[in-house]
Amino acid sequence: xxxxxxxxxxxxxxxxxxxxxxxxxxxxxxxxxxxxxxxxxxxxxxxxxxxxxxxxxxxxxxxxxxxxxxxxxxxxxxxxxxxxxxxxxxxxxxxxxxxxxxxxxxxxxxxxxxxxxxxxxxxxxxxxxxxxxxxxxxxxxxxxxxxxxxxxxxxxxxxxxxxxxxxxxxxxxxxxxxxxxxxxxxxxxxxxxxxxxxxxxxxxxxxxxxxxxxxxxxxxxxxxxxxxxxxxxxxxxxxxxxxxxxxxxxxxxxxxxxxxxxxxxxxxxxxxxxxxxxxxxxxxxxxxxxxxxxxxxxxxxxxxxxxxxxxxxxxxxxxxxxxxxxxxxxxxxxxxxxxxxxxxxxxxxxxxxxxxxxxxxxxxxxxxxxxxxxxxxxxxxxxxxxxxxxxxxxxxxxxxxxxxxxxxxxxxxxxxxxxxxxxxxxxxxxxxxxxxxxxxxxxxxxxxxxxxxxxxxxxxxxxxxxxxxxxxxxxxxxxxxxxxxxxxxxxxxxxxxxxxxxxxxxxxxxxxxxxxxxxxxxxxxxxx
Ligand code: NAD
Numbered sequence: 001x002x003x004x005x006x007x008x009x010x011x012x013x014x015x016x017x018x019x020x021x022x023x024x025x026x027x028x029x030x031x032x033x034x035x036x037x038x039x040x041x042x043x044x045x046x047x048x049x050x051x052x053x054x055x056x057x058x059x060x061x062x063x064x065x066x067x068x069x070x071x072x073x074x075x076x077x078x079x080x081x082x083x084x085x086x087x088x089x090x091x092x093x094x095x096x097x098x099x100x101x102x103x104x105x106x107x108x109x110x111x112x113x114x115x116x117x118x119x120x121x122x123x124x125x126x127x128x129x130x131x132x133x134x135x136x137x138x139x140x141x142x143x144x145x146x147x148x149x150x151x152x153x154x155x156x157x158x159x160x161x162x163x164x165x166x167x168x169x170x171x172x173x174x175x176x177x178x179x180x181x182x183x184x185x186x187x188x189x190x191x192x193x194x195x196x197x198x199x200x201x202x203x204x205x206x207x208x209x210x211x212x213x214x215x216x217x218x219x220x221x222x223x224x225x226x227x228x229x230x231x232x233x234x235x236x237x238x239x240x241x242x243x244x245x246x247x248x249x250x251x252x253x254x255x256x257x258x259x260x261x262x263x264x265x266x267x268x269x270x271x272x273x274x275x276x277x278x279x280x281x282x283x284x285x286x287x288x289x290x291x292x293x294x295x296x297x298x299x300x301x302x303x304x305x306x307x308x309x310x311x312x313x314x315x316x317x318x319x320x321x322x323x324x325x326x327x328x329x330x331x332x333x334x335x336x337x338x339x340x341x342x343x344x345x346x347x348x349x350x351x352x353x354x355x356x357x358x359x360x361x362x363x364x365x366x367x368x369x370x371x372x373x374x375x376x377x378x379x380x381x382x383x384x385x386x387x388x389x390x391x392x393x394x395x396x397x398x399x400x401x402x403x404x405x406x407x408x409x410x411x412x413x414x415x416x417x418x419x420x421x422x423x424x425x426x427x428x429x430x431x432x433x434x435x436x437x438x439x440x441x442x443x444x445x446x447x448x449x450x451x452x453x454x455x456x457x458x459x460x461x462x463x464x465x466x467x468x469x470x471x472x473x474x475x476x477x478x479x480x481x482x483x484x485x486x487x488x489x490x491x492x493x494x495x496x497x498x499x500x501x502x503x504x505x506x507x508x509x510x511x512x513x514x515x516x517x518x519x520x521x522x523x524x525x526x527x528x
Contacts, residue, residue, distance in 0.1 A: 041231025097147025
């Protein structure tokens with residue numbers, strides 16, 4: 001394949017005219033020039049921490065400032081969350097569900113504005129921003145139904161006239177630490193489920209996206225007040241990883257810490273929580289692959305790879321990072337992918353027709369360039385893209401890269417949070433699956449094939465080792481109805497749908513003896 005960057009379409013650098021619409025949107029969402037980053041049922045007047053400026057990667061300009069929460073105020077906020085829990089757990093679960101139903105509806109009303117803010121603050125295109133808010137709405141709907149379905153079990157007792165049951169009870173305040181790339185949805189996945197389970201939530205958002213967190217909390221706050229919910233059911237603590245994040249990890253009043261972010265930070269958080277024997281739910285980095293079999297529908301595969309690799313500018317945990325192609329269709333597949341990359345419109349993510357916005361910050365651009373340098377040094381070939389784009393509204397725009405590489409190279413083994421797609425060749429479906437599994441992460445995977453045996457092998461115990469395995473569908477864009485998460489260094493957590501709710505509750509096994517005797521299990525006789 002010949003290296004090329006020709007054909008990448010950009011929007012004109014000077015055409016950014018979104019400041020005025022954003023002003024209205026910020027106003028509609030209650031975002032002021034300076035905002036409190038602390039909420040414990042009331043917005044803290046003096047959260048006590050240093051100021052933080054949120055700037056847009058779209059044009060590099062400041063959007064608004066936030067006063068962060070100090071360690072001391074964070075401790076008090078956790079106390080408030082604990083007090084709220086003691087009251088909230090007594091609300092009947094369907095009544096908690098009714099509150100969540102109203103929160104979902106409030107998000108429906110603000111979907112457009114919130115979607116635009118997500119797009120403006122982190123750089124994903126507007127349809128993806130709105131899609132993220134739709135996830136909050138969907139999980140709220142799911143949680144409402146769930147609020148009437150926390151089924152326990154009745155198990156046969158080995159003792160006569162004994163009843164053995166299992167029930168689920170509220171757990172306590174849940175610490176929710178989130179990444180920049182899904183600044184609303186990840187909170188939604190955790191908070192809506194936690195609320196119906198009878199838990200309270202302390203949210204620490206990424207410092208890249210504090211305004212989205214404040215806007216979401218404002219919307220939820222109105223509903224909580226209208227329903228007379230205990231103050232502190234939902235708390236927000238904007239602040240640094242050390243100042244606030246590690247405080248949450250250390251605090252034994254928080255029985256569960258749900259952490260979404262890089263494997264490196266997740267490992268630290270996990271160690272801290274484990275030291276106090278708390279629980280973690282870890283949603284960490286991925287290194288996701290699409291396998292294209294010799295019996296694939298290539299047209300479908302290529303279109304899927306495009307969204308998977310370039311969507312959110314390669315900054316999804318489920319982004320397609322590796323494309324493993326059967327040698328017989330390798331040249332044709334790679335040719336089509338490179339041609340499709342040439343048609344991607346890059347620019348202001350709020351503009352219709354743009355498919356890729358900027359990367360989130362300079363660090364991300366530097367990491368992408370450093371990764372490409374490592375690939376070149378290792379002998380890899382950049383087939384297209386991989387350049388910083390000039391004459392754009394900020395210096396955070398890059399062209400997505402397609403690179404011929406080798407799976408064992410350290411850079412291919414690592415998650416670079418940027419739009420780099422490594423293409424790899426395989427001689428058989430078995431070899432392709434082995435390549436796909438030969439990384440330390442285990443989040444999402446996909447196989448394109450029209451062959452039933454290949455599909456079933458991929459989904460069998462000998463197949464993909466990932467938490468998500470799809471056939472003829474891409475690695476990204478999961479639905480909320482399934483349990484979401486991954487194996488190995490992705491952390492093993494599951495959140496969102498299916499029975500992920502069980503992690504937010506404590507399980508209790510009970511035996512009721514309604515006989516007149518005191519038989520012991522295992523037939524043990526003691527003292528008679
Ligand atoms: P990050 O690890 O840099 O930050 C995540 C969160 O951790 C932020 O809120 C940050 O402030 C906080 N943090 C930092 N230091 C901390 C500490 N010592 N104690 C507690 N919290 C601390 O990640 P990021 O750059 O925001 O997000 C990108 C990463 O997140 C990627 O690796 C991506 O794959 C991963 N991610 C995973 C999923 C998933 O579901 N598996 C979803 C989204 C993102």
